[in-house]
Amino acid sequence: MRKNSLLIIGLLAVLAVVVTLVLASPSFAGKLEEAIAKTPQGIGKGMIDPSAKPGFMGIPGAPHSFWLFYILWGIWVGWIFSSVGAFGGVMAGVGHITVFGLADYGRTFKSTSPPLNKLLTDSIRVCNQYLVGLSAFISSVTYYRMGRLVLPLGLCLAIGGILGAYLIPVLTAGKINLSMYVGYFGIIVFAVAFVLFYETTPSGQERKKAAKAAAKAFEDIHIRKCAVDEGGAHACGVQVTHWGVSKISFTFYGQEFSFNPLWPLLGGFVISAISAFIGVGGGFLYVPFLTSVAGLPMFIVAGTSALAVLVSMITSIFTFMFIKSVPVDFVMIFTELIGIAIGSVLGPLTSKYIPEVWLKRLFVVLAVYVGIGYLTKGFLGYSVMPGM
């Protein structure tokens, strides 16, 4: 089974690369040097002064932070990841967009040098993706070892994932200006804020309590195991009973589960498209999607979703880095990664002193602030929130 799974993953990865190579047209998105060359020279707004000190990606006059600042921001991101969760990805993006001043700098080129403006947008989202998506990919591989693969489900997710991860970079690289990107980022921040907020409401808390009570009640009941014979063992595992265009069924521990293949296909597409477009790493959405929306068992889902993350990450990074030649600032990424690593250690050590629900409430406030700031900045042209 494990050998087969590895073979399937390998084949899908090769397919992702081949599809990307065959379908993609050569990049004319413009490399950094070309974009800089097309930008007017001078010391005014929207111009590049060649004698200025190189900053982000070596662009003369671009914002540049002291390396310790990147590490400190990384610690903050890592701390949030290991204590609150998904909001860490949003904060990684906030760092690039606002804290390090890249969006404001990029926006100055909106009319003077649109290619540079769009290249900076692509670079910010690829930086986000490297920082968050790649780490999510490594986590997913770890979970793959714990779970099992439901082949038809994994295939549907992965095919949707390849499409989303391929189409979004190809269709949008070099075409999205920074204002639009910041606006869309604001929408995602609001979505995360909503989920966090719901978890802190009496209804959300009650739902969790009810789930705990139901689980506890079940735990107290005598548990009957599957029959210990070869036939029984067979019935307890995952058995695909029906392959169809509109319905795939499998039994698991004697219970029948079925799903319309369109859902994981669509889910894989949407999740990997969000991941590639915003660059916040949507891999974490696969598991809640499959357990909550499709109602599938968690243990199957963990391993299966890892396959989709793996395939869509390969496609997305391959497309951005090789087909569309988006440059990134590796110094910024590696210093931030050092910070995230430190934050990942500090998070578990400190989070026990802060009640989880209050931590979530704090981040709801922060998310609403950031979300409104980005939405207004992106779609109105100015932020109603100070400092954004």
Place this chain on the structure above:
Amino acid sequence: MEMHPVFLFLDPYLIWLYRLSGQTLADFLIGTWALAFMALIIGEITISLAFLMVKKRIDQTTAEAAKYQRLSMEALVEGDKLAYKAANKLANDAFGKSFFMQIALSAAFLWPAFFALAWMSHRFNDIEFPLPYTHHSLGFIGVFILLFVAAYFLFKGIKYRLPHFRRIKQILDGYPDRTGERNSFADLAPERKKPGGT
């Protein structure tokens, strides 16, 4: 582009790796492979140290996730859909916590690779290898990633011979026993009789 002082300090040592054979292409591949291998080993060491520092918390979240996974599976065995849904939701929550903790920990593995790429971007930014039968070419990033993956699989074969990584493996292997929880379907499902076994 101006080099960061850290890269300036390391540059003479790192570039030495690229001057071993005198053949340009071979030197590039040997140097990049050595760099990828070093980045991999440093990453493996830092993630293992970070893991040891937060092991206690990881133990807790892993145990919680495992507990609800087990419950959900047992609820399935019982045919109790309500209990299954409840336990499945809690398993999902616990999984989320554990997943994001691991995302942050993964940074400890990745940073040396990006350090290497940052240095390479100063030295080899213009290098391109045309891909046959396509309009595309492979830059230094592509070569590094391919060699990093190769180094990963090579190191995987030998790393548990080293005492530090053997200790980490023992800890990881011991998870199901220590938490008292099952770690896979196979643990819950009845044992199959091995052919010819007893």
